[in-house]
Amino acid sequence: MKSPKILLSKVGLDGHDRGVKVIFRALQDAGIDVFYTGIRNTPKSIVETAIDKKVDIIGVSILSGAHLDLFPKIFQELSKRNAQNIVVIAGGIIPDKDRIILEDMGVELILGPGSETDQIVAFIKNNRG
Amino acid sequence: MKSKETDREYQSFDNYQSDESKLSEGLLYTQSDIKNFNPKEDLGYPGEYPFTRGVRENMYKGRLWTMRQYSGFASPEKSNQRYLHLLKQGQTGLSVAFDLPTQTGYDSDHDLAFGEVGRAGVPISSLLDMEILLEQIPLDQISISMTINSTACILLAMYIAVADKQGIKENNLRGTLQNDVLKEYISRGTYIFPPKSAMKITTDIFEYCSKNMPLWNSISIGGYHMREAGATASQELGFTFSNAISYVRAAVEAGLDIDDFAPRLSFFFACQNDFFEEICKFRAARRIWAKIMKNQFEAKSPKSWMMRFHCQTAGVTLTAQQPDNNIVRTTIQALAAVLGGTQSLHVNSRDEALALPTEQSAEISLRTQQIIAHESGVIDTVDPLGGSYFIESKTNQLEKEALEYIDRVENFGGAVNGIRNNFQSKEIESSAYLHQLDIESGRKIIVGVNKYNSLGDQEIQKDQINIEDNIRQIDRLKKIKLDRDSNLVKKTLEDLNFAVKNNHNVMPFLIECVKSYATLGEISDILRNNFGEYV
Numbered sequence: 085m086k087s088p089k090i091l092l093s094k095v096g097l098d099g100h101d102r103g104v105k106v107i108f109r110a111l112q113d114a115g116i117d118v119f120y121t122g123i124r125n126t127p128k129s130i131v132e133t134a135i136d137k138k139v140d141i142i143g144v145s146i147l148s149g150a151h152l153d154l155f156p157k158i159f160q161e162l163s164k165r166n167a168q169n170i171v172v173i174a175g176g177i178i179p180d181k182d183r184i185i186l187e188d189m190g191v192e193l194i195l196g197p198g199s200e201t202d203q204i205v206a207f208i209k210n211n212r213g
Numbered sequence: 214m215k216s217k218e219t220d221r222e223y224q225s226f227d228n229y230q231s232d233e234s235k236l237s238e239g240l241l242y243t244q245s246d247i248k249n250f251n252p253k254e255d256l257g258y259p260g261e262y263p264f265t266r267g268v269r270e271n272m273y274k275g276r277l278w279t280m281r282q283y284s285g286f287a288s289p290e291k292s293n294q295r296y297l298h299l300l301k302q303g304q305t306g307l308s309v310a311f312d313l314p315t316q317t318g319y320d321s322d323h324d325l326a327f328g329e330v331g332r333a334g335v336p337i338s339s340l341l342d343m344e345i346l347l348e349q350i351p352l353d354q355i356s357i358s359m360t361i362n363s364t365a366c367i368l369l370a371m372y373i374a375v376a377d378k379q380g381i382k383e384n385n386l387r388g389t390l391q392n393d394v395l396k397e398y399i400s401r402g403t404y405i406f407p408p409k410s411a412m413k414i415t416t417d418i419f420e421y422c423s424k425n426m427p428l429w430n431s432i433s434i435g436g437y438h439m440r441e442a443g444a445t446a447s448q449e450l451g452f453t454f455s456n457a458i459s460y461v462r463a464a465v466e467a468g469l470d471i472d473d474f475a476p477r478l479s480f481f482f483a484c485q486n487d488f489f490e491e492i493c494k495f496r497a498a499r500r501i502w503a504k505i506m507k508n509q510f511e512a513k514s515p516k517s518w519m520m521r522f523h524c525q526t527a528g529v530t531l532t533a534q535q536p537d538n539n540i541v542r543t544t545i546q547a548l549a550a551v552l553g554g555t556q557s558l559h560v561n562s563r564d565e566a567l568a569l570p571t572e573q574s575a576e577i578s579l580r581t582q583q584i585i586a587h588e589s590g591v592i593d594t595v596d597p598l599g600g601s602y603f604i605e606s607k608t609n610q611l612e613k614e615a616l617e618y619i620d621r622v623e624n625f626g627g628a629v630n631g632i633r634n635n636f637q638s639k640e641i642e643s644s645a646y647l648h649q650l651d652i653e654s655g656r657k658i659i660v661g662v663n664k665y666n667s668l669g670d671q672e673i674q675k676d677q678i679n680i681e682d683n684i685r686q687i688d689r690l691k692k693i694k695l696d697r698d699s700n701l702v703k704k705t706l707e708d709l710n711f712a713v714k715n716n717h718n719v720m721p722f723l724i725e726c727v728k729s730y731a732t733l734g735e736i737s738d739i740l741r742n743n744f745g746e747y748v
Contacts, residue, residue, distance in 0.1 A: 096313070096325075096328060096329055097314065097316075097317050097325065097326075097329050098313060098329075098402070099403055101402065101442070102442045102443055105642050105645065105646075106443075106642075106645055106646050110646075110649070123402045124402070148313060152328075154327075157327075177533075179567055179568055197532065198532055198533055201653065
């Protein structure tokens with residue numbers, strides 16, 4: 085059974101990285117193969133890195149409120165490169181009404197404030213190819 | 214009345230304390246916890262070295278803290294309306310939130326600004342935006358705080374230029390520029406230039422303000438963002454003061470006299486959930502800074518020793534679940550800030566774990582401050598908790614722990630080298646992770662999150678930013694680029710370029726640039742081309 089790889093990233097100009105770093109540590113502790121890009125990435129650079137690192141999942145953290153503008157761009161970049169097989173998940177401050185929009189777009193998991201790290205660990209383990 | 218009886222009791226406390234089986238750690242504090250306590254040296258009187266009890270003799274009886282709610286969103290027009298509303302409701306100072314493109318040196322029409330314009334604050338691309346933002350606000354009467362760091366020099370130049378147009382001289386302007394770039398590399402993330410170049414600009418601002426703006430706080434050295442990123446109280450103090458030491462060193466090395474600029478250094482801390490720990494943190498902070506300035510830097514003016522600070526309740530403690538509970542949390546935090554002697558306060562709004570605060574939520578935050586100030590009675594006494602065994606012991610402990618962190622950063626060769634080695638950010642990350650594990654294991658209880666949770670829909674947040682705001686913002690930018698004197702813009706930008714290359718103070722050149730309506734992005738490009746970018 086192939087072990088899934090995940091890329092964690094921050095998109096746009098947002099520097100709030102406490103959550104994504106906590107997730108990074110939790111995934112490492114759970115023995116999951118995880119990379120973190122650091123802050124300030126464009127949708128294009130995230131997708132390029134994901135393909136380069138051959139990951140199965142991209143986790144994007146965003147607290148700037150720009151999610152409805154930037155997530156569509158991530159999906160565009162994925163389809164441009166025929167990489168729609170990469171699963172996209174999200175974390176950050178995302179109001180309920182926007183969650184529905186992101187889910188329709190194809191975001192498979194959204195972690196809001198108060199989420200436990202078990203959730204993402206379980207999600208990744210269930211995604212085992 | 215002092216009797217033999219009491220003396221006997223004190224002695225028995227000593228024995229009591231030593232019997233650990235009877236007393237769990239921290240349950241009871243007695244005289245034995247502050248054995249070497251010397252009220253004269255450790256506390257002094259309020260308004261006197263080492264300022265443990267407060268920076269002013271009569272504290273809030275003399276002047277209340279400034280009620281300063283941080284806001285800014287969507288557009289200069291909407292933000293201006295919010296400021297005028299808050300002032301009408303009794304707010305006593307302004308605090309401007311800029312959007313991320315403005316903070317990172319991109320105009321609203323830049324590719325990297327896509328989706329971010331007006332989101333986390335107000336977009337300011339040219340002097341015209343700033344003129345709209347400050348319309349009808351009497352800049353000679355209101356103090357303003359601007360949360361801006363890498364592009365602080367440009368926004369300060371714009372503020373000076375708008376005041377000038379209103380007929381107000383810069384020496385009458387009161388306010389605070391955040392201008393604390395070092396913590397951006399550690400935790401907040403809106404850096405542009407490499408630390409050394411960024412520090413050069415910071416020093417230019419110190420110099421300019423010390424000569425021309427005697428009422429202006431040239432920096433607000435902040436622990437807030439590091440605390441929000443996960444730092445403990447002692448890490449918050451330690452890393453803030455390590456950064457502060459670096460700024461002071463840079464300014465002294467640039468030839469500034471310490472007593473010329475140090476009185477206008479100000480600080481910014483978080484107020485977290487642990488009520489007494491936070492009160493002690495503020496008391497310890499004043500004592501630490503007073504000692505550093507007096508003993509290490511040999512500042513002569515008591516104003517240089519005095520640590521004045523702004524405080525904000527902790528955004529990270531707000532829960533998306535049961536958001537009204539946040540009003541209670543922020544009230545407790547705000548009370549600690551006041552008991553700790555803050556000079557200025559922002560109370561977070563109940564809905565901020567979900568979206569930007571609505572006008573109603575922002576108003577409740579302001580009312581929280583007014584209730585503490587006018588109804589609770591806590592302002593009637595200066596440092597009311599001073600002298601408590603617990604408070605003094607905890608203040609000592611935080612001071613000691615903070616000094617240990619300062620030493621550890623010094624061992625790297627100071628804050629900038631610590632940053633290069635990721636020391637501060639790694640320490641903070643570890644604290645954040647431990648905190649998360651405590652929540653997930655249930656060791657720490659968050660009401661409504663890991664205990665006492667109830668299902669319920671979130672309130673539907675009204676969108677406060679719409680596409681029309683962005684279109685108007687970008688149209689205005691296009692128009693100003695057509696209307697301005699392009700030769701003058703070219704000249705002021707060339708002059709700036711020359712000044713940077715020749716190591717002149719950039720401030721006077723920036724003022725000319727913004728007056729010609731050169732944009733924030735154009736000016737930032739000149740600086741980027743000369744200084745390079747930090748990645």
